[in-house]
Amino acid sequence: MFKAPEHQVAGHQARDGKLGPLIDGSGRFYKPLQNDERGSKEVAFYTSFSSNTRIPDHIRRFFPVFHGTQLLEGADGCLHPHMVLEDLVSNRLHPSIIDIKIGSRTWYPQASEDYFQKCIKKDRETTSLSLGFRISGLQVYESEKSGFWKPDKKCTQSFTLKDVRSVLRKFVSSNPSSDAIPDCSFASVVYGGSTGILAQLLELKAWFEDQTIFHFYSCSVLMVYEKEEAMKGKPGAEVKLVDFAHVLEGKGIIDHNFLGGLCSLIKLVSEILTCPDEQTSNGCLHELEKSRFCLENGV
Ligand SMILES: O=P(O)(O)O[C@@H]1[C@@H](OP(=O)(O)O)[C@H](OP(=O)(O)O)[C@H](O)[C@H](OP(=O)(O)O)[C@H]1OP(=O)(O)O
Ligand SMILES: Nc1ncnc2c1ncn2[C@@H]1O[C@H](COP(=O)(O)OP(=O)(O)O)[C@@H](O)[C@H]1O
Known part of the structure; x- marks a missing residue:
């Protein structure tokens, strides 16, 4: 029996008669x-x-x-x-997932003028251009009672640099949906350690510093972990790559666009490990969460 995946955080979705995974x-x-x-x-x-x-x-x-x-x-x-x-998450019960589209430019050489215009607009309006990546979607498991914190597409698309820093902290926090400062409880077990996310990103980076086989335009890094495991201090976080609709031949040239974005992501993740207590402001998240609170509570 086929059904739409429960844990899809970005991309085209199977609903309203439209095709999706x-x-x-x-x-x-x-x-x-x-x-x-x-x-x-x-x-x-x-x-x-x-x-x-x-x-x-x-x-x-x-x-x-x-x-x-x-x-x-x-x-x-x-x-x-x-x-x-x-299926990258079929072995997980409550996967916390973040989809990060890598590269300061998501358009590829030889793209049509329409596609180029569409991509460059999104790249300029999001953190792609400034940061070298943008968050395309995420869900963070909080608790049995409150379920997942999953900002909607509109909110995700409006993430500023400040929001991205904050969301990368919320991703490894036990209080992601709260207005309080993210506690980064799981930063060391999820991002850190010899097999954690930072180590995996560095392994990928080492390959990208050499490989000239492919150029990965508009491809995403997916980071996944399970809160229950992280709470027990068990490693098990994974980095994966998805979406290869715009991969071109590398023709002997380093994929600078992907490599640059990956380095930028590595820097931000490293900063969380070195300063887990740093205070961050939530920008648009504050406003959205406030309005959601008002709606839910009839304020
Ligand atoms: O359809 P949209 O406007 O949601 O755009 C899709 C993008 O969603 P976004 O709005 O950036 O979150 C979508 O991005 P995500 O995978 O959600 O990050 C893709 O860029 C998709 O294009 P393609 O399949 O990679 O060529 C984009 O699909 P197309 O518009 O190119 O069909
Ligand atoms: N192999 C996979 N296993 C599990 N989930 C996946 C897999 N590939 C993609 N996803 C989920 O689907 C989302 C969209 O995937 P993507 O390949 O980018 O689709 P699109 O081309 O529609 O943008 C990802 O953010 C992730 O949540």
Whole structure:
């Protein structure tokens, strides 16, 4: 029985008759091929990546395993080709997830004028240009009672640099939805340690300093952890890469756009580990949370 994934934080969603990813509980994630060239480009990337013997195993583990394509019925009732991918969160109960779109430019060389204009507008209006990445979506598990803190798309799209710093703290805090200063309770176990997120990002960076096989435009780093594990001090946070609809051949050139964004993310995560107590203001989050509080409480 196929259904829309419970834990999707960004991207196109299967609802209102529109196509979006599906899962069937078997540990596989079925991503529909978009019907312009994006779908076929992503399949081409997975096919090329899967058979490329120059990708070391310690790097391959950052990518979802690709199991080919399959025709499935979409939300519109018609059959559509889907990429069959490893479901990156199927082994988790309450995954805290953040999707970070890397690169100061999300448009690729040779993109159409319309696509370029659309991307550059988003890059300028978000932190992509200033910071080298933007947060595309997130959910942070808080408790059985309050569930996930999941800012809506409008809020996420308006994150300023200050918000991004704050959200990266909230992501590893036990009080993400509160107006209080994020407590960063899980920073050391999630971001730190020899196998934590910072170590994984540094491993990826080392590869990106060398690899000239691919250029990853508009690709996201997904960071995932489970609060229950973090509370017990158990490592288990993971960094993954998703969305390869705009990957180009690297042609012997370093992917400076991705590498720059990755370095910037590494810097911000490192700062949280060195100064977990630093106070941050929530910017738009404050306002949105205040209005949500007012709505919920009839104020
Ligand atoms: O449709 P939209 O406006 O939500 O835009 C999608 C983006 O959502 P955003 O608004 O930036 O959060 C979406 O971004 P996320 O994956 O959500 O970060 C993609 O950029 C998508 O384009 P493509 O499939 O990568 O070519 C974008 O899809 P297209 O508009 O290019 O179909
Ligand atoms: N292999 C996967 N396993 C689990 N979740 C995934 C996987 N790939 C993507 N997702 C979820 O779907 C979201 C959107 O994925 P993405 O590939 O960027 O789609 P789109 O091309 O529509 O933007 C991600 O933010 C993540 O929450």
